[in-house]
Amino acid sequence: MEAQTANFKRLRQAFLVLLILSALVLGVVLVIIGAGDEFSGDSPSPEPETSTEQAALIASLVTSFVSCAGFISTTILAWRKELREARSAELDRRRRELEIERAQRDLAAREPSGE
Numbered sequence: 001m002e003a004q005t006a007n008f009k010r011l012r013q014a015f016l017v018l019l020i021l022s023a024l025v026l027g028v029v030l031v032i033i034g035a036g037d038e039f040s041g042d043s044p045s046p047e048p049e050t051s052t053e054q055a056a057l058i059a060s061l062v063t064s065f066v067s068c069a070g071f072i073s074t075t076i077l078a079w080r081k082e083l084r085e086a087r088s089a090e091l092d093r094r095r096r097e098l099e100i101e102r103a104q105r106d107l108a109a110r111e112p113s114g115e
Contacts, residue, residue: 004081008077012075015070018067022060026057026064
């Protein structure tokens, strides 16, 4: 179970890093596109002019969405796993309490009442 928790944590961190990096690339591409429009004298358009810019923008957007989805899903899975482990720990604690109570009753029943 510890290994699976560590895997979820590593996946969450990887998706978060990918999300941040792809968002930064997207921001840089958008700034470059916006700066290119200012210097060209044309009216600013949100669409990139070259296929390389379009490819970079699309790749960055896809990476951002996939990383965001992965980060959210691994976080939700980790939360569910933690809740499940907490419930399991509570059941184990309660089971041990019942076993102790049962053992105490058995000991009390075995003790001779005359001594």
